[in-house]
Every structure is written in C-alpha cells, then in structure tokens.
Amino acid sequence: MAANACFDTLDGWLDYLGQIHPKEIDMGLDRVERVFNRLNLPLQHSRIILVGGTNGKGTTTALTQKLLTAQGYSVGCYNSPHIHDYKERVTLDNQWFSDAQHCQAFAQIEQARGDIELTYFEFGTLAALCLLAQATPDFILLEVGLGGRLDATNIVAPELSVITTVALDHKDWLGDTREQIGFEKAGIFRQNGKAVCGDLNPPSTVLDQAEKLSLDILWQQQDFTYELNPADNGQAASWNWTSNVSKQQYSDLPVPNMPLQNTSTCLAILEQLGVELDSQVLTNVLADFQIAGRWQQINNQPKVIVDVAHNEEAIIQLVENVKRLKQTTNGKIYAAVGMLKDKDYQSCLSLVAPIFDGFYLADINQPRGAKASDLAACLPTENVTATCENIQTAYKNALAHVQTDDVLIAFGSFWVITDLLEN
Structure with a gap:
C-alpha cells in the first residue's frame, strides 16, 4: 500500500491500519513520538488524565467520565479495545465522533507520518489525540493500552497519572513478576507530578518510582479507604468512602456494577483534580453505572451474564461475583469460555473449575x-460439557441445554464478548 493513502470510508482506513505494520504490538515510543511532535496538537487546553493498570482501566475511566460529565464538565475519552464499533474508542461527553471525523484524523496522521511505520494501536492513538485536541474538552481521559512506560498513550504530558491495579498479564512484553510489571506501569508517572494508585498492595517498584519522582500521590488504604456495608434485614448493600487527606466522606453509597476497589480509585482521582462532587450526583451515577461486557446481564430466564475477565486478577473477581450469585440462584451455573493462548489460561481455569456446574468451551x-x-485439557473431564468450533456455537449449545432457572456466564476475552453481543 502506498504512503499517503486516503480512503473515503472508516472501514477502508481500518483495513489499511491493519496492514501497514508487520507486528500487532511493537513496544517503544520513538516512532510514535516523532509523528506526535510533527502534529503539534493543542492539548494544553485540556486537563489530561492517564489511566494505567492491569485490570479496571476501562471501568475506572468510564466512571470518572460519567462523574465529571454529570458535574457539568466536558470530557473526552480514549479507550481500547472496542466491543461493537471502532468509534466506541473515542468519545466526547459519551458521544461518538462521526465516520467522517475519524477519516479526517486518520488522513492527518497518514500525512504526518511520512515513511515512519506505526502499528494499528499507535495510529489509532494519534488519531484519537487529534480528535480530542480539536474538541478542547475540559478533561481528556486516556486509557493506557499495554504496560505504560512504552505505550503509545504515554507520549502526552498528563496532569494526573493513575494506576488501578498491578497483576500478572502480558508477561511476554512486561515481565513475569509484579515488580517488573509495576515498573512498566509506573512509567506513566511524571517528575513532581500528581498520581493515584488504587492497588491494595503496590509492588516495591511503584513505591520506588513514586519516591524517586517526588510525586504528589494518593495511595489506596493509606490516603483513601472504602468499606462495604453488607445487605442486612432487607436493606441493600451499600458502601462508604473516606479521604484521610481532605477528610471528605461519602456514606451509604449504592454499590455499582464494578469492583469497589476501582470505584474508590475514581473518587481519589476527582479529589486529586480538585473536583468537588455533589453527593446526589454521585449516588445517581453509581446507581445506574454499567459498562458493556463487564458483568453485564444480557438475557433473563435463563439469566446470561457476559464478562471480559481474561487474566488471573480479573478471574478472581469473577469467582467472587459467582459466589455471591450462588446465594440467590436455585439452578445450576454454567460457563461458556474462550481464551487467548498468550494468557495464563491454565491458572485461570484452575480458579473457576470448582465453581461451575459445566463448561462449554470454544475456539x-x-x-x-x-x-x-x-x-479442556486444563479441566476435569467430567466438567467439560462440550467443546465447540466458536463461541457462538458454544453459546447456542449451552442455551439449548440449560434450564430457565440456571445461569450461563460467558467470559475469557474481549473476542468472546464482542462475538456474543453482536449476535
């Protein structure tokens, strides 16, 4: 494909982006930074928050966006991957940009890059920054794609850097210990900058980088805390949040459809930004919060829940969710699962093997x-109900056999959730 290509459709551009670099992942900032500098984007008009971490980046970014928007701020977001449509990745006040706007941004990147090779993600990140810079929102929230230090999003100058959690994932690129991965995540910190760390037990590398860079940082369980109030006597569960810095407290909040650890991190983000939340706005947003593919119910009788959990930390959260579900479910609970081979699917399946009544496995x-x-080789033979050539077949097979009071949970990868939500 010739350089300086131009396409009339978004699909044409996306096909092109998938062809112009031989690798899906090519760690390093040199190439993308050179193109970024050529663009000279006016990002100084917006306050930029960079959100990294192993799990919880998407929900943390989404909830922060909703809270800021509900408080009257304009907010631009960049997330990945998408579920249904590429345009989900870049939003302004939760609204998509048009096909034409994306095409214009891609053309701008194509012209600026010259003969510099960019991956699909790098090209898309630069295009997103073009769109958001032109929109000049009050805040720009950028979800880090992979790691942090060498991720394409790390070319910006953030006002605030956030690490949600640090766990083992993408070990081929980031390292096979929490300390190694923590160092990569902490690469989004800036000298004398502001930061929030939501991890309950951050690795020493994150602590060391925070000290080395003289950060103004808020730590989960030290500077801010959360507490669950379990359901009791017919009362729904609620939770409390406290800042040990500002002494701000919120009590009896609705439990949102996301881990409270990450919800707590969102409130610390707003505190670091100096945003004062109206307590009723907070209550309303938490009560209605849902993000596609995160413990999302898509059918009733039988109940079907989809979740993108695909690494050990996320699977542990899924196990806790299933345990709570068992307390209110009379029927059996089955799983429809597909996973990527570069994930530690052996460990993930060992965690879920005891809690499901059967598995419908998919290529x-x-x-x-x-x-x-x-x-199937990672599970007891008696637990494997069926092996199927794709997730749609596994899902249809499961629905044909489960009873109306049973529950089916599909998980394991964004690929699984995308395929199910689109059919």
Whole structure:
C-alpha cells in the first residue's frame, strides 16, 4: 500500500491500519513520538488524565467520565479495545465522533507520518489525540493500552497519572513478576507530578518510582479507604468512602456494577483534580453505572451474564461475583469460555473449575486464540460439557441445554464478548 493513502470510508482506513505494520504490538515510543511532535496538537487546553493498570482501566475511566460529565464538565475519552464499533474508542461527553471525523484524523496522521511505520494501536492513538485536541474538552481521559512506560498513550504530558491495579498479564512484553510489571506501569508517572494508585498492595517498584519522582500521590488504604456495608434485614448493600487527606466522606453509597476497589480509585482521582462532587450526583451515577461486557446481564430466564475477565486478577473477581450469585440462584451455573493462548489460561481455569456446574468451551479463531481442546485439557473431564468450533456455537449449545432457572456466564476475552453481543 502506498504512503499517503486516503480512503473515503472508516472501514477502508481500518483495513489499511491493519496492514501497514508487520507486528500487532511493537513496544517503544520513538516512532510514535516523532509523528506526535510533527502534529503539534493543542492539548494544553485540556486537563489530561492517564489511566494505567492491569485490570479496571476501562471501568475506572468510564466512571470518572460519567462523574465529571454529570458535574457539568466536558470530557473526552480514549479507550481500547472496542466491543461493537471502532468509534466506541473515542468519545466526547459519551458521544461518538462521526465516520467522517475519524477519516479526517486518520488522513492527518497518514500525512504526518511520512515513511515512519506505526502499528494499528499507535495510529489509532494519534488519531484519537487529534480528535480530542480539536474538541478542547475540559478533561481528556486516556486509557493506557499495554504496560505504560512504552505505550503509545504515554507520549502526552498528563496532569494526573493513575494506576488501578498491578497483576500478572502480558508477561511476554512486561515481565513475569509484579515488580517488573509495576515498573512498566509506573512509567506513566511524571517528575513532581500528581498520581493515584488504587492497588491494595503496590509492588516495591511503584513505591520506588513514586519516591524517586517526588510525586504528589494518593495511595489506596493509606490516603483513601472504602468499606462495604453488607445487605442486612432487607436493606441493600451499600458502601462508604473516606479521604484521610481532605477528610471528605461519602456514606451509604449504592454499590455499582464494578469492583469497589476501582470505584474508590475514581473518587481519589476527582479529589486529586480538585473536583468537588455533589453527593446526589454521585449516588445517581453509581446507581445506574454499567459498562458493556463487564458483568453485564444480557438475557433473563435463563439469566446470561457476559464478562471480559481474561487474566488471573480479573478471574478472581469473577469467582467472587459467582459466589455471591450462588446465594440467590436455585439452578445450576454454567460457563461458556474462550481464551487467548498468550494468557495464563491454565491458572485461570484452575480458579473457576470448582465453581461451575459445566463448561462449554470454544475456539477463538484468530492467530492469538486458544483451541477449545487446549482449555479442556486444563479441566476435569467430567466438567467439560462440550467443546465447540466458536463461541457462538458454544453459546447456542449451552442455551439449548440449560434450564430457565440456571445461569450461563460467558467470559475469557474481549473476542468472546464482542462475538456474543453482536449476535
């Protein structure tokens, strides 16, 4: 494909982006930073928050956006990956940009890059920054794609850097210990900058970088805390949040459809930004919060829940959710699962093996996808109900056999959730 290509459709551009670099992932900032500097984008008009971490980046970004928007601020967001449509990745006040706007941004990047090679994600990140810079929102929230130090989003100058959690994932690129991965995540910190760390037990590398860079940082369980109030005597569960810095407190808040650890981090983000939340606004947003593919119910009788959990930390959260579900469910609970072969699916499946009554396993038919037979080898034979050639077949097979009071939970990858939500 020739340089300085131009396409009339968004699909044309996306096909092109998938062809112009031989690698899906190519860590490093040199190439993307050179193009970014050529663009000279007016990002100084917005306050930029960079959100990194192993799990919880998407929900933390989404809830922060909703809270800021509800308080009357204009907010631009960049997230990845998308579920249904590429345009989900870039939003302004929770609204998508048009196909034409994306095409214009891609053309701007294509002209600026010259002969510099960019990956799909790098090209898309630069285009997103073009769109958001032109919109000049009050805040720009950028979800880090992979790691932090060498991720394309790290070319900006954030006012606030956030680490949600640090866990083992993407070990081929980031390292195989929490300390190594924590160092990569902490690469989004800036000298004398502001930061928030939501991890309950941050690795020493994150602590060391925070001290080395003289950060103004808020730590979960030290500078801010949360507490669950369990359901009792017919009263729904609620939770409390406290800042040990400002002494701000919120009590008896609705429990949102996301881990409270990450919800707590969101409130610390707003505190670091100096945003005063109206307590009723906070209550209303938490009560209605839902993000696609995160413990999302898509069917009733039988109840079907989809979740993108695909690494050990996220699977542990899923196990806790299933345990709570068992307390209110009379029927059996089944799983429809597909996973990528570069994930630690052996450990993930060992965690969920005891809590499901059967597994419908699926191939993920793309280069990184694991086969259903690979997954089946990690489970007791009697637990494997079926192995299928794709997740749609596994899902239909499961629905044909479960009873109306049973529950089916589909999880394991964004590929799984995308395929199910689109059918």
